[in-house]
Amino acid sequence: MSITIARSLDLKGLSCPLPIIKTAKAMKELAPGQLLEAFATDPGSVPDFKAWSQTTGNPLIEFDQVVGVFHFVLKKKES
């Protein structure tokens, strides 16, 4: 099964709260069910993305880390 990413965000180098703000803005433009991936370097973004996903109800379906870069995949919730 292949995953289609609708939008990819480069948030590397940005500090709190910009990664979440940019992600929230981009997620607004997605249709329900579409996927967004984000790359961040701020270690604080790890708990922040998890918390944002939980409180807004948009599932964080994938999270991995490759040499200091955090990779998140969020799915826009069905409204």
Add this chain to the structure above:
Amino acid sequence: MSVVTVDRPLETIEEKKPEVADRLVIFAWSGELDKLWPTMILATTGAAMGKETTVFFTFWGLFPLVKNQVRITGENWMQKMMSMMNRGGDEHLKLSKMNFGGAGPAMMMHLAKEHHVASPHELMEIAKEMGVHLIPCQMTMDMLGLKQEDLIEGLEPPAGATKALADAQGAITLFI
């Protein structure tokens, strides 16, 4: 032995999910750089989390809302003196600690730039864009002689404590 029967439906005794407030209200009372900063970080983040977010600016908190190019505000000598001693505008904010006559804030802004941290000014613009309600306190404006035209664009009409508390009902509230 007596048996107690429970006539409530079972669901009500099941673990309830913690209620999530869908609104955030911040009372911005301090006018310093290091207080305005977290205020704007939390306000923009609240909006990013989908919360209806309001910042109510009161007392010293109003000075950062003065336009940077406006030097003296107020109508009488006391109000004018106050604005001379405490210049308004988000480019003229002091630190609550280690201000060192303005060297502290300059260093802080430099560090922020180096670490790609958005400045309070940038966050204020983001907040407006995201629909955060920025409300100046009418009473403080009157007391300090601040006029609507002294303040930055994009604010909502000035209001009082009742409006602020009405907005705060059932919301997460912070006093910074």
